[in-house]
Amino acid sequence: MNKQLHQLGLAEIAQGLEAKRFSSEELTRHLLARIDAHRELGAFLHVDPEHALAQARASDARRAQGAARGALDGVPLAHKDIFVTTAFPSTAASKMLVGEQGGYRSPFDATVVAQLEAAGTVAVGKTNCDEFAMGGSNENSAFGPARNPWDATRIPGGSSGGSAVAVAARLLPVTTGTDTGGSVRQPAALTGVTGIKPTYGRCSRYGMIAFASSLDQAGVFAHSASDALTLIDAMAGFDTRDATSAEQVRDAGGAAVANQAGQIGRDVAAHAARAADAARPLAGLRVGLPKEFFGEGVAPDVAATVRSALVELERLGATLVDVSLPRTELSIPVYYIIAPAEASSNLSRFDGVRYGHRAAQYTDLLDMYRKSRSEGFGPEVKRRIMIGTYVLSHGYYDAYYLQAQKLRRMIADDFQQCFAQCDVIAGPVSPTVARPIGSQTDPVAEYLADIFTLPASLAGLPGMSVPAGFGEAGLPVGLQLIGNYWQEGRLLHTAQAFQAATDFHLRAPEGF
Structure with missing residues (x-):
């Protein structure tokens, strides 16, 4: 085998495990050693080698009995x-949930976690992030920032920075993340990996520590669109425990079908089957270019790199169409009213009474609340709680929150007008x-860095980041x-075609 174990994609891992060229335990030990050797990146908050190796041995035992659970069985x-x-x-990533026992222990697994465990994956631990997913740099973690493996003095993006770093540094082949306003797409872009946020409601939010409930959505990081598809396909599906989970979605042909694992893969296959010319797999695809995504504020190196990627899409058969998202x-103002408002409500549960941090000294119950929350929350979380409490307060609800919700609807309508002219919208992820x-x-x-990711989040649309090249300082x-x-399949097919023609997603930071 020419590649080392940490360089393998999911298909290669599945083939190697099936052919018994290596075991899940061998692969897991190799990656655990890399995680330990690269602690300086700050990608992980907790790693449990014993748990991971026990799951790897269980996977190997299933495979030996001919009972492997599929392509993800044995994958760390x-x-x-x-x-x-x-x-x-x-x-x-908050002191609020550390408490005296080293961290809050949930009595249940999030649905996404349970689904991936049922698929046979090997969970090695938990990754670093901005506190309560509030931030775009991973600098807001109470346990220190994750570091970009392309340049350890730089941010990896956030809030899912640790998950992106783990994939970019070849510590793991895939990881999970969450995206509220760009928290999968932005770190994927800044670390050179593939990241996808599905349509709001595609994946269950049950067991996801809530930031902004009308925006939060699970997502994934991988080296390639094909690997991202394998993981997101296993995570997707209707969940009765999540009131925002979609029971039905639209397939590649526009028909209503059940939201279940495997549907996104079937949609990708349907789009691929329609590509009559292998040399032009994107023939007939209309790619919309919002003029607002290519104007003032985008760094010249980012703009040039994205334009080169668009030329490649055109070469693959796509037609570029000018559109507008006015x-x-x-x-920015709509998101930073709605998200903090929901956060101020969601985070009220962290009061020092039932779990997590509690102040050591206090005079009465109100004083305990005040001191516990002041000590447990970091500055960015406090800032957003205060903003949210203000906009929801008497006399300001109509002026701020209600108006923001009206504008949110208008932003979603803008997208629908665009999709009357195109199939996919393309542009930069981050301005720099x-x-x-x-x-x-x-x-x-710092909030302005989310300008290109927030609109899709507010509209609840699927979005992804695909490695497109390199800008300033490489x-x-x-x-x-x-x-x-529900058009994740079209996005992933487009990304697969682009990655089949380019190698940006295969390039690793020096030394990794």
């Missing part, structure tokens, strides 16, 4: 520390490549693809 992965787990502590700039850690102290300026740039509702 890690979960963003926003998903609750019985096997590992769940802290949301309310793009309004997505990864910035140095500690270089941004203005929170409002740092990765991501191409964002946004699809209409």
Whole structure:
């Protein structure tokens, strides 16, 4: 075998396990050693080798008995520390959930975690993230930032920074993440990996520590679109325990079908089957280019790299169409009213009474609440709670929150007008490549980095980041693809065609 174990994709891992060229235990030990050797990246908050190796041995035993559960059986992965787990502590990268026992232990697994365990995956631990998923840099973690393996002095993006770093540094082949306003797509772009956020409601939110409930959605990181498909396909499906989970979706032909594992893969296959010319697999695809995504504010190196990727899509048969999302700039104030409002409500449960951090000294119950929350929450979380409480308060609800919800509807309508002219929308993920850690102290300026990812989140649309090349200082740039509702299959087919013609997704940081 020419490749080392940590360089293998999911299909190669499945083939190697089936052919008994290596075992899941051997693969898991190899990756655990790499995780231990690269602690300086700060990608993980908790790793349990004993648990991982026990799961790997169980996978090997199933395979020996001819009872392997599919392509993911025996594959090591890690979960963003926003998903609750019985096997590992769940802290949301916050001191609030650490408490005296080293971390909150959930009595149940998040649905996404349970589904992937049922598929036979080997969970090695939990990855670093911005506290309660609030941030775009991973600098807001209470346990220190994750570091970009392309340049350890730079941010990996957030909030799912640790998950992106683990894949980019070849510590794991795939990881889970969450995306509320860009928290999968942005770190995927800044670390040069593939990341996808599905349509809101495609994957269950049950067991996901809530930030903004009308926006939070599970997602994945992988080296390739094919690997991302394998993982997201196993995670998707209707869940009666999640009131926002979709029972039905639309397939590649537009027909209503049950939302279940395997449907996205069938949609990808349907789109691929329609490609009559192997040399032009995207023939007939209309790619919309919002003028607002290519104007002022995009760094020249990012713009040039994205334009080159668009030329490649055109060479593959796609037609580029100019479109407009006129309310793009309004997505920042709309998001930073709605998301903090929901956060202020969701985070009220962290009061020091039932679990997590409790102040050591207090005079009465109210004082305990105040001190526990002041000590347990970091500055960005406090900032968003205060913003959210303000906009929901008497006299301001109509002026801020209600108006933001109206604008949210208009942003979603803008997308539907675009999709009347195109099949997929493309543009940059982030206005710049990864910035140095500690270089941004203005929170409002930091929020502006989400300008291209927030609109799709507010509309509940699927979106992904595909490695598109390199910008300043040789740092990765991501191409964002946004699809209409339930069109993950079209996005993944487009990404697969692009990656079959390019090798950006195969390039690793030096030394990894």
